[in-house]
Amino acid sequence: MALRKASDFFSGICFFLTGVGAVLLSKDYPFGTLRSLGPGFFPLVLGSLLAVIGTILTIRSFYGEIVSMAIPRIRVAAMILGGSLLFGLLIRPAGLVVSIVVMVLAGAAASKELSVATAILTALILAAGSAVIFVYALGLPLPIVGALYSGR
Amino acid sequence: MDLFTNLQTGLGVAASPSNLLYCFIGCVLGTFIGVLPGLGPSATIAMLLPITFSMDPTASLIMLAGIYYGAQYGGSTTAILVNLPGEASSVVTALDGHQMARKGQAGLALSTAAIGSFIAGTIATMVIALFAPTLASIALKFGAADYFSVMILGLLASIVLAQGSLLKALAMIVLGLLAGLVGTDINSGVNRFTFDLLELSDGIDIVAAAMGVFGLAEIIDNLSNPEKRSTYTGAITNLLPTRSQLVRIIGPVLRGTGIGAALGVLPGGGALLSSFASYAVEKRISKEPERFGTGAIEGIAGPESANNAGSQTSFIPMLTLGIPSNVVMALMVGAMIIHGVQPGPAVIREQPNLFWGLIASMWLGNLMLLVLNLPLVGVWVRLLSIPYKLLFPAVMVFTAIGVFSLNNSNFDIYVMVFFGLLGYFLRVVDCEPAPFFLALVLSPMIEQYFSRALMMSRGDLMTFVERPISGTLLASAAILLVLAALPSVRRKRDEALKE
Numbered sequence: 001m002a003l004r005k006a007s008d009f010f011s012g013i014c015f016f017l018t019g020v021g022a023v024l025l026s027k028d029y030p031f032g033t034l035r036s037l038g039p040g041f042f043p044l045v046l047g048s049l050l051a052v053i054g055t056i057l058t059i060r061s062f063y064g065e066i067v068s069m070a071i072p073r074i075r076v077a078a079m080i081l082g083g084s085l086l087f088g089l090l091i092r093p094a095g096l097v098v099s100i101v102v103m104v105l106a107g108a109a110a111s112k113e114l115s116v117a118t119a120i121l122t123a124l125i126l127a128a129g130s131a132v133i134f135v136y137a138l139g140l141p142l143p144i145v146g147a148l149y150s151g152r
Numbered sequence: 153m154d155l156f157t158n159l160q161t162g163l164g165v166a167a168s169p170s171n172l173l174y175c176f177i178g179c180v181l182g183t184f185i186g187v188l189p190g191l192g193p194s195a196t197i198a199m200l201l202p203i204t205f206s207m208d209p210t211a212s213l214i215m216l217a218g219i220y221y222g223a224q225y226g227g228s229t230t231a232i233l234v235n236l237p238g239e240a241s242s243v244v245t246a247l248d249g250h251q252m253a254r255k256g257q258a259g260l261a262l263s264t265a266a267i268g269s270f271i272a273g274t275i276a277t278m279v280i281a282l283f284a285p286t287l288a289s290i291a292l293k294f295g296a297a298d299y300f301s302v303m304i305l306g307l308l309a310s311i312v313l314a315q316g317s318l319l320k321a322l323a324m325i326v327l328g329l330l331a332g333l334v335g336t337d338i339n340s341g342v343n344r345f346t347f348d349l350l351e352l353s354d355g356i357d358i359v360a361a362a363m364g365v366f367g368l369a370e371i372i373d374n375l376s377n378p379e380k381r382s383t384y385t386g387a388i389t390n391l392l393p394t395r396s397q398l399v400r401i402i403g404p405v406l407r408g409t410g411i412g413a414a415l416g417v418l419p420g421g422g423a424l425l426s427s428f429a430s431y432a433v434e435k436r437i438s439k440e441p442e443r444f445g446t447g448a449i450e451g452i453a454g455p456e457s458a459n460n461a462g463s464q465t466s467f468i469p470m471l472t473l474g475i476p477s478n479v480v481m482a483l484m485v486g487a488m489i490i491h492g493v494q495p496g497p498a499v500i501r502e503q504p505n506l507f508w509g510l511i512a513s514m515w516l517g518n519l520m521l522l523v524l525n526l527p528l529v530g531v532w533v534r535l536l537s538i539p540y541k542l543l544f545p546a547v548m549v550f551t552a553i554g555v556f557s558l559n560n561s562n563f564d565i566y567v568m569v570f571f572g573l574l575g576y577f578l579r580v581v582d583c584e585p586a587p588f589f590l591a592l593v594l595s596p597m598i599e600q601y602f603s604r605a606l607m608m609s610r611g612d613l614m615t616f617v618e619r620p621i622s623g624t625l626l627a628s629a630a631i632l633l634v635l636a637a638l639p640s641v642r643r644k645r646d647e648a649l650k651e
Contacts, residue, residue, distance in 0.1 A: 008317070011581035015323050022330055022345070029342050035611030037603040039337035039344055046330045053323045060319075072580045073376040080372050080548070081569050081576075087552040088565030096553075103552060104545045110375055113541045122542060126549045138203055140557050 005061040006069040012057030019051030079110035095146030096135065100127040159281055162508030166516055171211050175513045178215035179520045182222020186229070187532045189236050189540075191547060193223040194479045195367040198359045199550045201487055202557035209491035210506045214513040216487055217467070220480050221273065221514065224423055224460045225521045228265040229532050232258060232452070241423035241459040244431040248444060248451030255447055259391040264401055264449055265456040266525045267393070272409040272457035273518035276464035279413045280471075280511050284500065288472040291497035297605035297616050301625035303475060303594050308629045309418055310478075310587040312636040320583045328588040331356060332595020339603065351563040358486055358593055360555050360564040362479065364571025365578075365585045367551045371544050372576045388533070391526055401453035404434050408454035412461030417468050418477070426462030427455035464514055471507065472497055475594070479586055482593040 003009055022043050032038025083106030090099035101123045108119035134140045165171060181200075185191045197216050204212035227239030232249035245265065252261040294302075311321040334345045335355030346352040393401070411433060412426035434454040435444045444451050467484075469477045474496035476482035488495045493503060500507045525532070555568045578585050609615035617623045 007581040008320075011320060011323070011578075011583055014577075014581075015327065018327065018330070025345060029337075029344060030340070033611060034606055034613065036607060037339075039340045039342040041603075042333055042599050043330070043344060046326050046333070050323060050326045050330065053319060053326065057319060057323070069582070070376075070580055072576070073372065076375050077372045077573070077576050080368055080375070081572050083548060084368060084552055084565060084572065085569045088556070088562045088569070091556060091565075092562060100549055100552075103548060107371075107545050107548045110372075111541050111544070113539070118542075119545075122545050126546060130549055130553060134553055134557075139206075140202065140553070141560060142553070142557065 003061060004064055005067045007067065008057045009061035010069075012054045012059075012061060014054070016051050016054030016058060019047045019049070019054055022047030023051065076110045079106050083107040083110075091146070092143070093146050095143045096131055097127045097144060098146065100130055155281060158285075158504070158508050159512060161504060162281075162510075162512030163516075165210060165505050165509030166214065166513035170208075171214055171509065171513060172516070174207070174211045174215040175218050175517050176520055178218020179222040179517050179524060181215075182219040182224075183226035183229075183521065183524055183532060184535065185219070186223035186226020186239055187535050188226075188538070188543065189230055189234070191543070192239060192366065192370070193220045194362055194483060195370070195547070195551070196223075197480060197483045197487075198362045198367065199554040201359055201483070201490065202554055204487060205490065209488070209493055210509050212487060212491065213484065213506065213510050214517075216484060217510060217514060218517045220484075221460060221463050221517065222521055224456075224463050225266065225269055225525050226532065228269070228452075228456050229262060229525065229529060230536065232261045232265065233533060234536060239423075241427050241463070242456075244427050244455045245452055247431070248446070248448045251445070251447035252449070252452070257447070259388045260393055260397065260449070261452055262388065262529055263391050263393055263526060264397075264452050266522055267398075268401065268405040268408065268453045268457035269460040270518050270522045271405050272412060272461040273464060273521075274515060275409050276413050276416070276461040277511060277515040277518070279461075279465055280468055280514075281508075283417075284468050284472050284507075284511075287468060288497040288500045291473050294473070294497075294621065295605065295619065296601045296608065297619050297622040298625065299473070299475075300598060300601040300605055301616060301622040301629070302469075302473065303598050303601070305625045305629040305632070306418075306469075306475065306477060307587065307591055307594065308633050310590050312632055316582050316584065318636060320581075321587050324578070324583055324585070324588040325591045328591025329595045329598065331361075331588075332592045333599070335596075338596070338600065349563075351561070355596065356592065357558060357564050357567060358482065358589075359558055360567040361571045361592060362483060362589060363551050363555050364568040364573075365575035365589055366479070367547065368568065368572030369575030369579060369585070371547060372572070373579055374540060375544065388529060391529075397449070401449060404430075404450040404454035405457045407433060408457030409461045411454075412458035412463075413465045415458075416462035416465030416477075423459040423463040423466070426458035430454040430458035460518075467510075467514075470495060471499060471510075474499075475597075476590070479589055482590065485593070 026040045026043035026047060029040030029043060030038035031040040031044065083103040086106060087099045087103040090102060104123035104126055105119055108114045131144050135142050135144055185196045196219055223239050224241060227242035228245045230236055231242035231246035232253050235246050235250035249261045307325050311318060334352055336343050336353045343353055408430040411430045415426045415429060431451060431454060434450045435441050438450060466477050466481055469475050470481040470484060476485045485495050552565060555564050558564055575585050605615055616626060
């Protein structure tokens with residue numbers, strides 16, 4: 001028996017685990033009756049349904065014609081998501097300018113086409129532009145330089 | 153006539169200098185992001201939501217709506233000139249539009265798309281003005297069971313539209329419904345799936361989720377698959393169609409408008425389905441179907457009219473029932489709630505200026521778009537020379553600032569990153585994120601109406617079948633699901649949805 005549809009297999013396993021997890025967690029919530037539904041009713045029903053669908057998908061992935069799956073680009077995903085995550089971590093302590101520069105540089109590392117000089121220039125232009133547009137022109141309450149520098 | 157007084161009120165609101173300006177800004181932005189591949193209306197609207205906080209609710213809805221239908225216009229320009237859909241709903245336009253451009257008929261293809269869209273937009277606006285009030289008065293009679301069933305119909309319709317496996321699309325809906333349960337249960341006050349995170353007790357912020365699933369995940373996707381562009385670089389001449397060409401496109405335009413207007417109203421419908429359906433119809437009734445795919449003008453006129461009509465009439469369920477039929481409408485609901493307007497049948501009566509102003513602005517916006525897209529097409533074409541490598545860092549910045557500004561919260565950024573990861577995973581395993589997101593948004597309402605309906609029927613599940621409106625809706629949902637599962641229909645669907 002060989003794996004024929006990798007995407008069905010991986011999604012099936014994940015759906016199954018999520019469904020089972022939801023069912024287990026829903027044990028803490030009262031189920032209620034049909035006449036007066038408790039907070040546990042929907043989680044239990046939906047979790048079980050997802051687990052069943054996941055099981056079918058997983059089993060089905062061993063049959064039928066072979067369908068190839070796209071290879072996930074871990075590095076690209078890590079750079080884009082990591083960059084945004086850094087923005088969230090830095091925005092309060094370091095402020096808008098620093099967090100945008102860091103985020104854009106991380107994001108730029110995801111693309112092979114951007115040279116270091118272009119990346120730095122893009123980051124600085126975007127940081128300065130955002131400060132002017134969003135903070136000065138539109139008045140969004142964002143710290144331009146963060147608490148770290150203002151000593152708050 | 154009541155209708156004319158209402159439209160007059162609407163025009164009065166929409167034609168005020170500030171609203172005209174916002175409508176114009178929306179249309180320009182919409183065309184802009186429509187032309188740029190890799191940047192869609194959902195991400196743009198989510199990015200701009202925080203900026204609209206300080207605006208008047210009518211003005212902000214007028215602007216956001218302009219972005220949505222403006223994107224349909226802009227998307228066709230890219231489809232025709234670059235053979236790359238600027239928007240998903242322009243996929244079929246690329247089939248014949250780019251072939252026409254290669255034959256030196258780029259100008260004709262562009263004007264056909266713009267004129268078709270304009271006619272469709274005008275008619276669809278009238279359709280909304282005529283039918284929305286009627287539907288809203290029917291909706292006032294809707295009970296909890298009926299609301300539940302209409303949302304189920306919407307979710308199942310979005311399965312039928314999803315590409316690929318039906319089972320996976322169903323899993324997407326169930327997963328979305330589960331994710332929508334996160335937070336405090338309104339009835340019992342129990343915190344569900346919050347993992348002791350205080351920030352999750354209000355539930356998942358839908359804008360942050362949308363930016364992750366549709367913003368970040370799309371950037372990753374685009375960077376992983378470097379695009380192959382074949383840009384048409386020749387001069388664009390003969391923008392105005394001749395009389396005989398006009399006669400030739402009027403049939404497809406009107407049929408496309410009808411198809412789009414009808415399918416747009418359906419929950420789960422909208423611009424995408426409409427354009428596919430119209431292309432299929434034009435090919436079916438054509439005397440020379442073999443011309444399609446090699447530059448048939450009908451293959452542009454029909455779908456382009458249909459996607460514009462569909463994008464406009466998809467406002468109907470949102471404005472009359474408060475139920476979003478697609479991702480953009482879900483964000484519009486979010487925008488209305490931010491401004492203290494509860495979408496639903498009461499909007500027409502309680503906020504006539506907002507309702508009719510929005511509708512009238514759509515017509516004015518379509519007029520602006522016709523001007524923006526035909527004489528100024530050269531400006532937009534130059535946009536296409538912006539490389540994606542310079543575009544995506546800007547999108548990252550706008551996304552992050554937009555999400556952070558929603559509630560001034562770092563946590564929303566983390567939610568966005570989580571959903572970005574989820575969205576990318578779903579793309580890798582061939583699952584469509586749109587049904588997932590729609591289910592996430594509808595989930596709290598579905599649970600509430602389901603439990604309220606059962607409370608009123610004293611626990612009798614038959615209430616969903618026995619009530620005439622609810623029964624009809626559920627029966628349609630069942631038929632839809634059976635049809636989609638039939639092998640012959642599935643093959644047709646796969647063919648139609650295939651790029």
